[in-house]
Amino acid sequence: MKTQVAIIGGGPSGLLLAQLLHTRGIDSVVLERKTKDYVLSRIRAGVLEQGLIKLMQEAGCATRLHAEGIPHDGTLISYGDEMFRIDFTEHTGTPVMVYGQTEVTRDLYEAREKTGGKIEFNVEDVVIHGADTDTPHVYYTVDGTAHRLDCDFVAGCDGFHGVSRQTIPLDVRKEYEKIYPFGWLGILSETPPVNHELIYANSPRGFALCSMRNENLSRYYIQCSLSDKPEDWTDEAFWQELKRRIPADQAANLVTGPSIEKSIAPLRSFVTEPMRWGRLFLCGDAAHIVPPTGAKGLNTAASDVHYLYNGLRDFYENNSTEGIDTYSQKALARVWKAERFSWWFSSLMHTYPDQSEFDLKMQVAEIEFLRSNKAAQKSMAENYIGLPY
Ligand code: RFL
């Protein structure tokens, strides 16, 4: 088989890139290790920046997002029983949109199917060959049958555990990593959200986040120990702990119910450089991970897709390699800023096992500075709504 762009990974990065390329008549094949149902069962991001929304529009996939997404003009931050608001619209003129990653992915799959784009599911043993030559090709198997895909370029959109990053030789690749000493236990429940805006809560018992998907579907997280397992936490224990970490007046309004999903995610900051090796380009979680505090993961994946899509367009439409030659540099410049914001917001909101009383005082002082200082709020708002591409 032959295509112009071989896309490894059918998560949001891979699918969005495929649909954008399709709008310009650039052919691609998406290779996904799992089934579509499996990909759609993963509960992940919930907050979209305008940059991602614009890309979904450009890909022709934003109708449902505009109909069902909930614009958010601000967010709430609490510490103990104190709570204040950061107004995104006042400081930046721009809201964010609450619309689940599952729905983004569902819309992209639907568009891919409608436009007859090729996706191979259940692919195994993906190996990328010749990425440093003009004739890259990808070997893979499906149901035990071996296949070869020849292409002009390979987009590595296969997430943190994928093969694309590993294809870049160790003497070319440099990785930067920070592991946090805690995880997030998340649940999804068919209950109305406790507040119409998100609450990021700092408490002496640990961080909590009250988020949502729609008016009858809530997403809540609590900071947990890395050794915890989801089955260690009954729903009752989760709700009790959440109530202790958010302001009392919010806890009094919390509607609880059975969880329909419960999972634990470790927190990590990670960047690999460069994001290009020859004709292989890394995109999204394949190249970088942020802790979820601040909702930057999917949104940073989207900015990579933007730079890569425009680089490939420039190549096919204008015969120019300028865009692909500067891809890694442009993508990384924005990635590092999202890394900084996510690291800063995580450090501000979580309790750390080795935190001294002085460290705790510094956290509270910084939160109170944010509460009282318009310039600090503006800086937070600009980062939260998404830095420009
Ligand atoms: P994905 O979504 O991991 O997709 C990669 C796909 O590649 C497939 N794959 C392979 N396919 C073929 N061959 C191989 N060898 C393969 N290896 C892997 C996988 O099956 C998968 O389908 O990466 P992508 O597309 O780059 O998307 C990144 C986002 O998923 C991620 O950044 C976000 O979910 C992070 N994130 C959040 N981001 C936000 O912007 N806002 C949020 O509110 C937000 N909340 C979150 C999050 C991530 C979380 N978890 C669980 C890590 C909340 C949580 C709890």
Ligand code: PHB
């Ligand atoms: C979510 O709704 O899953 C979510 C929202 C905001 C975050 C992280 C996750 O910062």
